[in-house]
Structure formats: C-alpha cells, structure tokens
Amino acid sequence: DVQMTQSPSTLSAHLGDAITITCRASESISRYLNWYQQKVGKAPKLLIYSSSSLQSGVPSRFSGRGSGTDYTLTITNLQPEDFGIYFCQQTYYTPYSFGQGTKVEIK
Amino acid sequence: EVQLVQSGVEVKKPGESLKISCKGLGYNFTNYWIGWVRQMPGKGLDWMGIIYPGDSDVRYGPSFEGQVTITADKSVSTAYLQWSALKASDTAMYYCARHYRGASDSWGEGTLVFVSS
Numbered sequence: 001d002v003q004m005t006q007s008p009s010t011l012s013a014h015l016g017d018a019i020t021i022t023c024r025a026s027e028s029i030s031r032y033l034n035w036y037q038q039k040v041g042k043a044p045k046l047l048i049y050s051s052s053s054l055q056s057g058v059p060s061r062f063s064g065r066g067s068g069t070d071y072t073l074t075i076t077n078l079q080p081e082d083f084g085i086y087f088c089q090q091t092y093y094t095p096y097s098f099g100q101g102t103k104v105e106i107k
Numbered sequence: 108e109v110q111l112v113q114s115g116v117e118v119k120k121p122g123e124s125l126k127i128s129c130k131g132l133g134y135n136f137t138n139y140w141i142g143w144v145r146q147m148p149g150k151g152l153d154w155m156g157i158i159y160p161g162d163s164d165v166r167y168g169p170s171f172e173g174q175v176t177i178t179a180d181k182s183v184s185t186a187y188l189q190w191s192a193l194k195a196s197d198t199a200m201y202y203c204a205r206h207y208r209g210a211s212d213s214w215g216e217g218t219l220v221f222v223s224s
Contacts, residue, residue: 001169034210036152043202043217044144044152049210087152091209095168096142098152 002026002090006099012107018076021102023088025069032092033071035064038101039084047086048073075104109133111141111203111215118221119193126189127218129203136184137161140206143177143188146217147199157206158186193222 003026013019023033031051036044046055048064051071061076075082083106088099110132119125129141142157156167160179167177179186186203201218204211 032209036211038152043214044204044211045214046210046212049208049212053208055210055212089152089154089210091206094157094166096154096157098144098154101151 001095002029002093002097004088004090004097004099006086006088006102008102009100010103010105012105013078014107015078015080017078018074019078019104020075021073021086021088021104023066023071023073023099025071025090028068029090029092031067032090033064033066034089034091035062035073036087036089037082037084038087044087078104080106109205109213111205111213113201113203113215113218116219116221118223121195121222121224122192123222124189124191125193125220126187127201127220129186129188129215131184131186131205134205137181141179141186142204142206142211143175143186144202144204144211145171145199146202155188155201160184160186193220195222195224198222 005024007022033051035048038044052064063074085101085103112130114128140157143155145153155171156177158165158177158179160181176189204214
C-alpha cells in the first residue's frame with residue numbers, strides 16, 4: 001500500500017501569510033494527488049485534484065504542485081476561513097490512502 | 108446540484124448489525140464510483156472502499172476487507188455500508204463521497220455511528 005506522509009502536523013500562521021504543506025508518497029503516484037480541507041464537524045471539501053487542478057469554486061489563493069512522490073499545497077494571503085485541517089490523498093493505487101493531516105491554526 | 112444524502116445517527120450495541128446509506132441526487136448515480144471514508148473521534152481519514160454502481164465492482168481497503176460490506180442499488184441511487192457484528196472500535200463518523208476525475212468531489216454530511224454496551 002502507498003503510505004502518505006504530510007508535514008508539518010501543525011502550522012501556526014498569521015492572517016495574510018503564505019503557507020506550504022508538503023505530502024510525500026512512498027512511491028510514485030503520477031500526480032494522482034488531491035488536497036482536502038476539513039473544518040470541525042464538517043465533511044472534507046475538495047480543493048485541488050490531480051496535483052494542481054483547482055476545484056470549481058475554490059479561491060485562487062490555493063495552489064498545488066508536484067510530481068512523482070513529492071507534492072505541495074500552498075495558500076497565499078491566509079484568510080480566517082482557511083483555518084482547519086488539510087489532508088492529502090493519493091488515488092493512483094487502491095487503497096486510496098490519505099495523509100495524516102495538517103492542522104492550520106491562527107498565530 | 109450534486110448531493111449525497113446520508114442516513115442519520117446510529118446508536119448500537121456490540122454484536123449488532125447495521126446498514127447505513129448514501130443516496131446520490133442531481134447526477135447519474137450509475138456512472139460514478141462512490142467511496143466510503145471513516146473518521147474516528149479526533150483522528151484522520153481512513154479510506155474504506157469504493158463501489159461502481161453500474162456493475163457493483165467493489166474495492167476494499169485491506170483494513171476493512173472482511174469487516175464491512177459495500178453495496179449499491181442503482182434503482183434507488185443509493186450506496187450502502189454494512190456490518191454484521193459491530194464492535195466498540197467501529198464508533199466513528201462515516202462519510203460517502205462521489206469519485207470524479209480521480210478525486211472525491213462531493214461528500215455526504217456523514218453518519219455518526221456510536222457503538223457501546
């Protein structure tokens with residue numbers, strides 16, 4: 001099974017900051033990498049699919065990049081509604097494994 | 108508008124059986140894979156499995172194979188997740204999600220399952 005490792009586990013940032021979350025796969029997943037945001041008590045929400053494609057309705061301050069085993073999610077100009085937990089997921093091989101999550105907090 | 112409507116909160120005892128549901132609305136249910144994801148209290152997301160309602164092809168995550176059964180009834184646009192004998196460790200929120208362009212693009216609101224004696 002493909003293991004997904006996210007870093008950092010927790011990230012504290014100010015409003016207006018730019019932040020980057022990293023996700024590393026245990027083997028190449030050929031850009032089949034998605035990013036989700038989850039708020040407390042809510043279902044996850046798709047932000048980025050196929051490594052870098054922005055889901056409809058998601059603000060352009062969210063961006064993704066990467067290939068092979070290494071991927072990043074960048075949020076520029078951090079807004080109050082951006083705080084929550086972010087998960088990566090690979091969908092190249094079943095089981096479609098998730099990273100352990102990155103909690104983004106207000107500093 | 109695509110919607111996935113999940114069944115309500117369940118409170119069960121260990122050893123009991125359970126079947127929860129996920130109804131797809133606003134799209135052709137038959138043509139999209141539907142996945143199930145577990146989230147235990149305060150924890151991350153665990154991928155359980157996925158089904159293609161068109162032919163009921165199912166793939167399970169190794170931790171869940173033999174522990175749950177995923178089915179779908181395309182005549183009522185509904186996917187199901189069932190247990191034959193619940194354990195306390197099955198206490199969690201369970202989400203269904205539509206799979207499109209390699210990602211889970213629409214999610215249900217979740218079904219909370221609480222198992223306690």
